[in-house]
Amino acid sequence: MLAYGTSAIIMFILAYFYLPVFNLSFFSLYLFISLFLVISGLVLIGPSRKTISIPNIxxxxFSIVGFIILLTIIIGFAFGSPIFRASAYHNLIGDVAESEFSADISPVSTKDVRLVDRGTAIRLGEKKIGEVPGLGSIAKLGIFNIQNVDGQLYWVAPLVHQSFIKWITNLDGCTGYIMVSATNPQDVRFVQTINNEPINIIYQPEAYLEQDLARHIYLNGNFTQGLTDFTFEINDSGEPYWVVTLYTNKIGFNGANATGVVTVHAQSGEVNKYTIEDAPAWIDRIQPDNFIFDQLYNWGIYVDGFFNAVFGQQNVLVPTAGISLVYGSDGNSYWYTGMTSAGADEATVGFVLTNTRTKETKFYKQPGATEIAAQRSAEGKVQEKGYIATEPIMYNVSGIPTYVMSLLDKAGLIKMVAFVSVEDYSILGVGETTEEALRNYKSALASTGNDITIGSSVNSVTLYGVITRLNMDVQNGDTYYYLMLDSAPDKIFISTSNISSELPLSREGDDVSLSFDDYGESLNNLTTFDNLDLSISLLNQ
Structure with a gap:
């Protein structure tokens, strides 16, 4: 009994620090069983035994340990190798349905365009922390994650401990969290209280012992599934939580697949476990981005088996570099990545959207440019300025898939905004404001000589009326026409002659028909324009 008691104590200590997963699909289970048997066996032999005989038990x-080693090799290779399980790897993402882009992704409003990337959020967050004397010496910013907070997009990051010494001298936790608006770089908040009660981030990955986040979850009964993607999120009331994905391996020791989620209140430590279906609505992401990327990669590469993936590569697709978060017309968030043929550099055959909660995946056949090609196109448009493009985010602009990105100077400040067509990255618009960039982009779309036409959108509105005011303005060498109608006195419409050659010939008092994407704003960009009086007069000639 002494041998097994000693081994059990050692294994308990190891488990406390290394947090093994006791599940048949995890290697750690077999490792810990083997260690328990080896340690207890060595104690049974004893260090002072003078004979070379070994007790039968x-x-x-030791024989069982040998069998376990053989078993793990079989599980790892035979049951986990794509040579034998290519079909399982291909199907792990689930059913991938083809869909229509404009039906799933809502048209963008200029006020909803994401201008702030993670790097900019970090810079703004660190600046905010620096405004509080002495705070930067005891705490640092955690990882920023983007999320939908009460209908608005924010980058949110907790304050976490700098080091072990800072933790041991600050066991009450770090004060609050930082919120940076993803659409307005001027909106930066340091949240330290909720309802006049102080916020302390006690449980966190940078804490130790019982306050270590993973250990706290593990010791609350979550030791039979893997823990990953430790994401800091706040609910719509501003309460701070850690959202951690639960997962198991579906293909031997590989094929990680999310099965649920655990939430931990960052201050009280309250732990709640949910299935994917029952998770609270404020949780944006349950499916980790690396899981989805790997599963999409396997879906595309093993479409016709392992040997085709290695040699023939017929019908093989691979995700483009990187994966980003976008929001659909249903209010849900999706992982987005382009899909390209094997060996292709700057061209995609389509793109994929995967629901970040349910893993429902849709494929859109839309040939176009990769994110990197779009970045190069935007940077080339203003190459004399030396600006650097941020990671492109895909939006629906008048029914057209469009990359939107900020252009930063060497100091990391947002100087311009760029809209780049996914289908043809030579069609783009840049401007010092989102509105100007969008106008230039729509003007480029409407120009003669390209094959892309502005499609319909759920916000498209057509009006008939009489022009009550008409004027023009020259900006950066381009002429913009501003007009108002008697049928919509609270709106101003703006366009260039690329939309219609009738605009320069129009005047106050003309009957016209026009279309625009209505987002409830006073200034609206035209998508079509028809001067009815001018058309009639031309017909009568």
Missing amino acids: AKTQ
């Missing part, structure tokens, strides 16, 4: 235990 110890021999049996």
Whole structure:
């Protein structure tokens, strides 16, 4: 009994620090069983034994260890190798349905365009922390994650401990969290209280012992599934939580697949476990981006088996570099990545959207440019300025898939905004404001000589009326026409002659028909324009 008691104590200590997963699909289970048998067997032999004979029970235990090693090799290779399980890898993402882009992604409003990337959020967050004397010496910013907070997009990051010494001298936790608006770089908040009650981030990945986030979850009964993607999120009331994905391996020791989620209140430590279906609505992401990327990669590469993936590569697709978060017309968030043929550099055959909660995946056949090609196109448009493009985010602009990105100077400040067509990255618009960039982009779309036409959108409105005011303005060498109608006195419409050659010939008092994407704003960009009086007069000639 002494041998097994000693081994059990050692294994308990190891488990406390290394947090093994006791599940048949995890290697750690077999490792810990083997270690328990080896340690207890060595204790049975004893350090002072003078004979070379080994007790039979110890021999049996060592034999079991040998069998376990053989079993793990079989599980790892035969049951986990894509040579034998290519079909399982291909199907792990689930059913991938083809869909229509404009039906799933809502048209963008200029006020909803994401201008702030993670790097900019970090810079703004660190600046905010620096405004509080002494705070930067005891705490640092955690990882920023983007999320939908009460209908608005924010980058949110907690304050976490700098080091072990800072933790041991600050066991009450770090004060609050930082919120940076993803659409307005001027909106930066340091949230330290909720309802006049102080916020302390006690449980966190940078804490130790019982306050260590993973250990706290593990010791609350979550030791039979893997823990990953430790994401800091706040609910719509501003309460701070850690959202951690639960997962198991579906293909031997590989094929990680999310099965649920655990939430931990960052201050109280309250732990709640949910299935994917029952998770609270404020949780944006349950499916980790690396899981989805790997599963999409396997879906595309093993479409016709392992050997085709290695040699023939017929019908093989691979995700483009990187994966980003976009929001659909249903209010849900999706992982987005382009899909390209094997060996292709700057062209995609389509793109994929995967629901970040349910893993429902849709494929859109839309040939176009990769994110990197779009970045190069935007940077080339203003190459004399030396600006750097941020990671492109895909939006629906008048029914057209469009990359939107900020252009930063060497100091990391947002100087311009760029809209780049996914289908043809030579069609783009840049401007010092989102509105100007969008106008230039729509003007480029409407120009003669390209094959892309502005499609319909759920916000498209057509009006008939009489022009009550008409004027023009020259900006950066381009002429913009501003007009108002008697049928919509609270709106101003703006366009260039690329939309219609009738605009320069129009005047106050003309009957016209026009279309625009209505987002409830006073200034609206035209998508079509028809001067009815001018058309009639031309017909009568």
